[in-house]
Amino acid sequence: xxxxxxxxxxxxxxxxxxxxxxxxxxxxxxxxIHFQTQYMDINAKSIISLVSATFRQGxxxxxxxxxxxxKAALAAMRDVLSKNLEE
Numbered sequence: 001x002x003x004x005x006x007x008x009x010x011x012x013x014x015x016x017x018x019x020x021x022x023x024x025x026x027x028x029x030x031x032x033i034h035f036q037t038q039y040m041d042i043n044a045k046s047i048i049s050l051v052s053a054t055f056r057q058g059x060x061x062x063x064x065x066x067x068x069x070x071k072a073a074l075a076a077m078r079d080v081l082s083k084n085l086e087e
Contacts, residue, residue: 001064001065001066001070002064002065002066002070002071002074003062003063003064003065003074004062004063004074004078005060005061005062005063006060006061006062006063006077006078006081006082007058007059007060007061007081007082008055008056008057008058008059008060008061008081009057009058009081009082009083009084010057010081010083010084010085010086011057011084011086012057012086013054013055013056013057013059014050014051014053014054014055015051016047016051017085017086018050018085018086019047019050019051020047021080021085022044022050022077022080022081023044023045023046023047023050025076025077025080026044026045026073026076026077027045028076029065029067029069029072029073029076030067030068030069031065031066031067031068031069031070031072031073032065032066032067033045033063033064033065033073033077034063034064034065035050035053035055035061035062035063035064036061036062036063036064037053037059037061037062040053044063044077061081063077063078063081065077
């Protein structure tokens, strides 16, 4: 299991478009990928869960990956959350 605190950098937060990008990316990995906050635990492969979480720009979330490709999954989540996905 690997984990890191990540910051949502997308200007509009995580709404349907960015959630789709994140979930599709997460689905490429065999690892389980979760985003945790003080109040919730979100499956990064679920578009509905990502949208429901209402993450905003600047929110800090703990990304936890566990499975055979966990390090690559964490690197991918770090990369995608550091971008502005509106472009």
